[in-house]
Structure formats: structure tokens, C-alpha cells
Amino acid sequence: MSETVKIQDVAKAAGVSTATVSRTLSNPSVVSERTRKAVLEAVRATGYRVNRAARNLRTQRTGSILTLIPNIGNPFFSQIIAGIEQVFSEAEYSVLVSDTANIGPAGTPLSHVFQDGRADGVIVLDGILPLSSIESVKGTPNEHLVIYACEWAEGAGIPSIRSDNRSGAIQAVNHLADLGHRAIGHICGPEDNVLTGVRRAAFFEAAEARGLDVRPEWVFPGDFKLASGAAAAEAFLGLKERPTAVFSASDLMAMGFISRLSDAGVRVPEDLSVVGFDDIDLAPYFRPALTTIRQDRMELGRITAQTLLSRLRRPTEVQPDFLHIVPVELVERASTAAPAR
Amino acid sequence: MSETVKIQDVAKAAGVSTATVSRTLSNPSVVSERTRKAVLEAVRATGYRVNRAARNLRTQRTGSILTLIPNIGNPFFSQIIAGIEQVFSEAEYSVLVSDTANIGPAGTPLSHVFQDGRADGVIVLDGILPLSSIESVKGTPNEHLVIYACEWAEGAGIPSIRSDNRSGAIQAVNHLADLGHRAIGHICGPEDNVLTGVRRAAFFEAAEARGLDVRPEWVFPGDFKLASGAAAAEAFLGLKERPTAVFSASDLMAMGFISRLSDAGVRVPEDLSVVGFDDIDLAPYFRPALTTIRQDRMELGRITAQTLLSRLRRPTEVQPDFLHIVPVELVERASTAAPAR
DNA sequence: CTGAAAGCGCTTACAG
DNA sequence: CTGAAAGCGCTTACAG
Numbered sequence: 001m002s003e004t005v006k007i008q009d010v011a012k013a014a015g016v017s018t019a020t021v022s023r024t025l026s027n028p029s030v031v032s033e034r035t036r037k038a039v040l041e042a043v044r045a046t047g048y049r050v051n052r053a054a055r056n057l058r059t060q061r062t063g064s065i066l067t068l069i070p071n072i073g074n075p076f077f078s079q080i081i082a083g084i085e086q087v088f089s090e091a092e093y094s095v096l097v098s099d100t101a102n103i104g105p106a107g108t109p110l111s112h113v114f115q116d117g118r119a120d121g122v123i124v125l126d127g128i129l130p131l132s133s134i135e136s137v138k139g140t141p142n143e144h145l146v147i148y149a150c151e152w153a154e155g156a157g158i159p160s161i162r163s164d165n166r167s168g169a170i171q172a173v174n175h176l177a178d179l180g181h182r183a184i185g186h187i188c189g190p191e192d193n194v195l196t197g198v199r200r201a202a203f204f205e206a207a208e209a210r211g212l213d214v215r216p217e218w219v220f221p222g223d224f225k226l227a228s229g230a231a232a233a234e235a236f237l238g239l240k241e242r243p244t245a246v247f248s249a250s251d252l253m254a255m256g257f258i259s260r261l262s263d264a265g266v267r268v269p270e271d272l273s274v275v276g277f278d279d280i281d282l283a284p285y286f287r288p289a290l291t292t293i294r295q296d297r298m299e300l301g302r303i304t305a306q307t308l309l310s311r312l313r314r315p316t317e318v319q320p321d322f323l324h325i326v327p328v329e330l331v332e333r334a335s336t337a338a339p340a341r
Numbered sequence: 342m343s344e345t346v347k348i349q350d351v352a353k354a355a356g357v358s359t360a361t362v363s364r365t366l367s368n369p370s371v372v373s374e375r376t377r378k379a380v381l382e383a384v385r386a387t388g389y390r391v392n393r394a395a396r397n398l399r400t401q402r403t404g405s406i407l408t409l410i411p412n413i414g415n416p417f418f419s420q421i422i423a424g425i426e427q428v429f430s431e432a433e434y435s436v437l438v439s440d441t442a443n444i445g446p447a448g449t450p451l452s453h454v455f456q457d458g459r460a461d462g463v464i465v466l467d468g469i470l471p472l473s474s475i476e477s478v479k480g481t482p483n484e485h486l487v488i489y490a491c492e493w494a495e496g497a498g499i500p501s502i503r504s505d506n507r508s509g510a511i512q513a514v515n516h517l518a519d520l521g522h523r524a525i526g527h528i529c530g531p532e533d534n535v536l537t538g539v540r541r542a543a544f545f546e547a548a549e550a551r552g553l554d555v556r557p558e559w560v561f562p563g564d565f566k567l568a569s570g571a572a573a574a575e576a577f578l579g580l581k582e583r584p585t586a587v588f589s590a591s592d593l594m595a596m597g598f599i600s601r602l603s604d605a606g607v608r609v610p611e612d613l614s615v616v617g618f619d620d621i622d623l624a625p626y627f628r629p630a631l632t633t634i635r636q637d638r639m640e641l642g643r644i645t646a647q648t649l650l651s652r653l654r655r656p657t658e659v660q661p662d663f664l665h666i667v668p669v670e671l672v673e674r675a676s677t678a679a680p681a682r
Numbered sequence: 683c684t685g686a687a688a689g690c691g692c693t694t695a696c697a698g
Numbered sequence: 699c700t701g702a703a704a705g706c707g708c709t710t711a712c713a714g
Contacts, residue, residue: 004456008707019684022710026709051708052458056398057392058690075416078419082440096438097426102426102430117393258628282596360702364694395692396692396693398707399693
């Protein structure tokens, strides 16, 4: 690999113009077979590779997609990103993954991503991204190249792919009711998160539909993470009257909850049934194995990527209210059982 | 955001040349204060943003770093990437995360990443990447812009940042020996992984140093994942004579192992002590809380990024044998205790 | 089917 | 301190 070889060098080696080399590489069918062979051979011989920056500048695209996540350190997102990456790498796009915090100082308009030429499309996995940032793309040609996955923001008018959170919560409550539980509690996600509201509302709705008892002190605050589940357990242990079952808005909180409870001698499922949400890899290996609502995160990522990809290919088609809901299912394991007594 | 505004438009608005606009933006000190103010105001008024592709083409750099991981779906890497991202986003670099599989068809030379103008530097978190791929950068100006983190390949002659795997394994064995265990086993990582070899060798070395009994049938194959821990448990349960303690090369395998064992009535730590490796977030919440070797993955990511960053800034400095080892520590929890009897 | 030429939007010696 | 001009390496109408 001596000096970098350019299209010029290939053209010279093949005895054709740079235009022909370019065509052979990007649109081979318009070139005669004889020429194509000569060019391809010259490419091989020289070790030529197209320079991206030059191509991007000329074609006015970047070949990359930006994925914005609230916290790159949170393993919850890795499966989703794997799904996204799978689809886009086949389509010859690079996937950039970034903390929402890293797109710039607070309040940075999302439109900058496009203006800077950093990406051809954006997948937002973070419902907390300020609406004002999202709105900066409204009315621009890039408006339909932004898409929410997993989380979303109410009223953003941006297409969204998400799990069926409502159904998941209802399935959890129904499962508990079917087992005979009459008094149930809930561990919530963070208050500023859209998933929290949907899952909680569906929890109340289903509990009411089944005539279950839910008291305000049985609804515990949380943030989807392990420690907040343990904190909920502390609150639970201080209760005079306890529910016989708890639905947690995430598996991680369910695990933190059960851990702390087991230290205090409360047995799951004998003394208390617990249902989680997500079905992370560990759920079947936790003891008791966690009954939970399975989210197909890989699939969610794939569908999101396919949706964005089709928009990148047919830029005219705009449907801002596009909404795709991925089904979830209850996975019954060992953390739920009929109530004692 | 009408049409895209270019440096030309700013120049016109400020009454200066494009050269002066460019200088104001990239090297403000060479411009007079009066001019600078006028330009900045024109930038503000027009909403100008530098086009990356144009800048990249002109400056012959990309402003991105490529991070290659064996499996983007594996949460083990997310903390490392978070550390990398943190450092590089401050330095105004984008971080591209990609499955090793996605750099191209098997055997794709790593040098392509540079030739394509896809990244200014590469962080390889995957020791399995073929040596021939790595070697393609040898002798090129990009040779010292490739760096291993976490894993590595023996003989690649590429700088490497890694945890002190040897010390970790020795600490695990010593902890077990100190508790009074005389017969110990090991669950290995995948055979084609460098970490597997180092941890296993150190395990044997320390066991011998402490005069412990290790039998071939107590060394279980694995792949770092949950299911292989459960498989090791099956093998363990079939043993006529069992060790009283096991050191697992990953936390995930330790958890899979303990889960399956507890189903079979083997209690940890009463009947068997188990030490993991990694200290993933769940380790303190698993029951029994896992005694393990803590790897500071965020720090590992940060150091890797800083090392690569300094090389990007001073391209002359080449030290192919650069090796940085991040300390690990034993975290004692509830999965280890003195042997019974 | 192919080539000559313009131009994508910047940055940077060079000259003054 | 500033400007005119070249050029980074491609792609793509346009013409033939």
C-alpha cells in the first residue's frame, strides 16, 4: 500500500476515463463487458478503493445513520442496535451510535446532524430528547428521515416503532389475576419517561377491569434500574398491608426488588409474585426465574431500520403519523404463583 | 432552514472572503477582532454549519473512530464503548461502532477502513479478528492508529489496553485457598479467545502455587455466556468427586452455573463456592451475590481512547509494543465461603 | 457505450 | 491580517 491510489490511477491503468471507472463501480450495467473487465482488473491491480469523503461531497449524502440513545452504557439498547446495524450494514450504511448528550450542548437542534453532513437519517431511542430539538427538522427535506424506536415523545409528529407496552402491562395484570391475586402493586419507570405512563395507565386499567385492589402506597417509584428495585423492596417491607403480587416495569427493577426481599425473608413466589418487563437474557437464569413480558428488541431494531431505509430510498413518501407496534408476550416462569392461604 | 447555506453565503454576508470565514472558524486567533465579530455574526445570521464531507475531503481526515466488537448485542462491551465515546466526543470525534463481521467479507483487510476514508483510527475489541486483516496496516502510515482494547491477538504487534487478567485469576484462586478450599475447578471462556488462555493458565499456576487439587474433569468448557455456565453445571452434577469451589471466567457463566446448580439442590456457598469475573452490574443483585473479579470497563475504554487520541495528535510517535494493563480487584460477596465439613 | 468538463463545499499555501 | 486561486477525489449531466 504505497501512496493512496485514486480513480485517476485506475483510469490510466485501464486505458479509460475516470467517468468510465466510476460507472463501472457504481452502475456496471451501462458499461460494455470488455471495458468492465479491464476496469475491474485495473481496480484489482492497483488496490483502488473509493474515497468516501469525495463521493459523499459529490453525491450529497453520507452513507451513515445516527442512532441516539439515552445512555450508551445501558445494555438494554444493545439488542436494538444489533437489529439496526444488521439491516443497515447490508444496505451499505454505517451506523453511528451516540449518547443523546453527545449531539451537542443542551438544546442543540437535531437538524444540525443533517446540516453538518453527519448522517442521512436519525433513529431516536430517547424520548427525553427535547421536542424543540426534534422540531428543528420540521419543514425541512429531512423531516421524514427521523424516526423513533422504543421510546417516543407525545406530539412530536415523528414516526415511531415501539413495543406494545399497553398490552404487555395488561397481560401481566391478567396473569396475576388469573392466578388468583386480588391485591397488586407496581414498580414504575422514571417519571419523565413515556413508557412509564403507558405501562402504569394500562396497569391501573387492567386492575380495575379485573376488580383488583390497588392502593397508592403499592405503586413504587423507580427508574428501570436495579437499585430502584431494591429501594422499592425497602418501601414494600415497611408496608402494614401488602399486596400479594407486584408488576415491575422492567426486569432489572424486578431483580433488584426480589434480591432485597429475599434478604428480608420474603419468598418469591411463595409470599409474593413478581412479573417483570423486557425479558432480558438473564431473566430465565435469575432465581426464581422471572415471569416477564418479552420485548423483541432485535426485531424492533430491524423494523425500525427497514422503515428508515425505505424512506431513504423513496424520499417523497411522507407519513408523519406512521406508528408500528411490535407485539409482546408473557413468558411464564417461576416468580409467579397462586397467592398463599 | 431554507436552502443549505455555504461558506460562500457567509462570506458575502460578512463582506469578507471564504478564506477568512474558514480561518475564523478553525483558527480564530489569526483573524482581527473586528473581522472575527463580523464573521461570527454572519454565521449566526445565516445559520451556517460546516459541511463535513467537504472539510474531510480537503483535510484528508474523517473525524471518526471505528470501534470493532465481536458482537454488538453483547452488553459486556457497552461500558467500554461508553468510556471510549466519552473521551472522543470531547475531542470532537464521532465514534462508529460496528460488528467485526460488518467491516466486510471474511478476510477484509483492516487497511480498507483507512483507504475508504471511514475512520482516522480503529479500536479493536475483538481478538478473533484475523491477523492477516490487522497486518494489512503494517508498514502504512496508519499502522499506529490501530489499537486493541480488552482482547488482543498474540504477535499482532499492535498496542493493547487490557485488564490484568492474570492477576484476576490469581486473586480468585488465592481467595478460595484462603477460605480453606483444597479442590477447585474452572469454567473456561471460548477456546479461540485470548482471555481464556491467560485466565486458565493463571488459574493453574495459582492452584499449583497453593498446592490445590485440580483435576481435568473439573475444568469445564464455556463461552462466557449464560447457557454455557448452565452446561458446566450439568457436567458438575455428573461428577463422582466434586471440587468444593469453582472459578468462572465470566460472571454470566457463574450465574448460569449457580442457577442450574440451585435447581439441583446444590447450595452456593454452603456446598460450593463460586467466583466470577467481570463484576457486571447484576453481580451484587444476584442471589447469592456474586464474589467476582472487578474489571473497570469504563476506565479501560477511557484509557484506550486517550491513547489513540494522543497518537492521532502526534502521528510520529510509534510504539508498537505499547501495553497498558488496568488493575482488577476481587470483590467479596456471598457466593464464596469456607468449605463444609 | 464513452469522454471532457464542471462542480460538490471546503481549506490552505502563496502572495501581498 | 486578508484574498485569489488551486485542489482534495469523486460523480454526472451533456454531448457525441
